[in-house]
Amino acid sequence: MLKDRVVDIGKSAQDARFGAKIVDMARRLAQFSESADGLTCTFFSPAHKATASQLREWMHSAGLKAEIDAIGNVVGRHPSPGSAKALIVGSHYDTVINGGMFDGRLGILTALVVAEHLRCVGWRLPFHLDVVAFSEEEGVRFSAPYLGSSAIAGRFKEATMQYRDANGIRFGDLMGDTGASAISALARSASTLRGYLEVHIEQGPVLLQKGLPVGIVTSIAGAVRFWITIDGVAGHAGTVPMLLRHDAAAAAAEIVLAVERRCAGGATLVGTVGQLAVPRGAINVIPGRCELSLDLRAVDDGTRDAAVADILDTIKRIAERRGVTANVKEIARQAAVPCAKGFQSSFAKAISKTGIEPFYLVSGAGHDAAMFADLTDIGMLFVRCGNGGISHSPLETITEEDADLAARVLLDLLVNMD
Numbered sequence: 001m002l003k004d005r006v007v008d009i010g011k012s013a014q015d016a017r018f019g020a021k022i023v024d025m026a027r028r029l030a031q032f033s034e035s036a037d038g039l040t041c042t043f044f045s046p047a048h049k050a051t052a053s054q055l056r057e058w059m060h061s062a063g064l065k066a067e068i069d070a071i072g073n074v075v076g077r078h079p080s081p082g083s084a085k086a087l088i089v090g091s092h093y094d095t096v097i098n099g100g101m102f103d104g105r106l107g108i109l110t111a112l113v114v115a116e117h118l119r120c121v122g123w124r125l126p127f128h129l130d131v132v133a134f135s136e137e138e139g140v141r142f143s144a145p146y147l148g149s150s151a152i153a154g155r156f157k158e159a160t161m162q163y164r165d166a167n168g169i170r171f172g173d174l175m176g177d178t179g180a181s182a183i184s185a186l187a188r189s190a191s192t193l194r195g196y197l198e199v200h201i202e203q204g205p206v207l208l209q210k211g212l213p214v215g216i217v218t219s220i221a222g223a224v225r226f227w228i229t230i231d232g233v234a235g236h237a238g239t240v241p242m243l244l245r246h247d248a249a250a251a252a253a254e255i256v257l258a259v260e261r262r263c264a265g266g267a268t269l270v271g272t273v274g275q276l277a278v279p280r281g282a283i284n285v286i287p288g289r290c291e292l293s294l295d296l297r298a299v300d301d302g303t304r305d306a307a308v309a310d311i312l313d314t315i316k317r318i319a320e321r322r323g324v325t326a327n328v329k330e331i332a333r334q335a336a337v338p339c340a341k342g343f344q345s346s347f348a349k350a351i352s353k354t355g356i357e358p359f360y361l362v363s364g365a366g367h368d369a370a371m372f373a374d375l376t377d378i379g380m381l382f383v384r385c386g387n388g389g390i391s392h393s394p395l396e397t398i399t400e401e402d403a404d405l406a407a408r409v410l411l412d413l414l415v416n417m418d
């Protein structure tokens, strides 16, 4: 009887120690890093490849048929009999520079321990369960986010093949000659998908302040990213009078403050200049060039796009007044996306069974889930972040108890899905 079996699963899940396993594996994955101190794991670095191999090994030992695909995604399947559709449950394993060990990885490892448990108790789902570790979500190495999930979602942009990293290495060269066709062959069609689920750390303080271990994501903010190059006039720091200067860094500084002012008012509107540099700068030279990134996002595209228009106009006016040129290049654009009501209520049911009050919140961070929103139903479960909710930092942390609860909520949701 299905109900009894679900109860069986629930009981066995109590002593499965999901949380301890998840945190332990996250710690072990964090040893694969490009830096001696902290966790940096960017696209196709040796650390990135070692992480992918470790994940494939763990997927094999969990009894999944696991492969690393042409763009570095690690895909493990807990198959269902017949030609069922597939439910993808996953997240990304790349990190920002000096990032945290749970961003992305929590979602992969939660899906992994749940899939392993289903196989151990011999539970077959009415759909294939694909545990997927996406190779590149942050967009650190090539400034293009969601490369792994966009490939599987059939949204990979051919232009990405021409992108170069900070050392001038071309993405296409990394992928090899058959790269583009191998990547486009990864695309899943909507008809083969049952849905997409992602468990992710909240990366903010809301659940911590509410005293809740998990929350249900209602929508994912949409971001627009730009790369801005300011060209002024380099000069001797000692001899050029202030009024005659066309200082690229001073113009950039004014732009940063203008972004901060424009985004101060909007509830979910946020603007960030995360990278700002004077290439080949020197202490006694007026900066002739300054390069900066710009990330603007909001939970609704209208609010965000109004801010984009205002800020681009402000940049133009600052450049004219200062006699510098500003080249603004849009490098990524992702619309805000809603999470499917069906999955939101399924998560709410599973959470309520644990005695926790279902709580709904938006995601200011972008996630791989956004790549699948046009293709199939998406659902996301947030897990409380410790240390004041900090993320994209070595201080990022969760508790084993919260990870355990998230895994049991996911398990309950899966076994009750038709």
Ligand code: HGY
Residues within 6 Å of the ligand: 137, 138, 145, 364, 365, 366, 367
């Ligand atoms: O930038 C983001 O929102 C995500 O962490 N990639």
Ligand code: MN
Residues within 6 Å of the ligand: 096, 103, 138, 392
């Ligand atoms: Mn991140």
Ligand code: MN
Residues within 6 Å of the ligand: 092, 103, 104, 137, 200, 366, 367
């Ligand atoms: Mn993430």
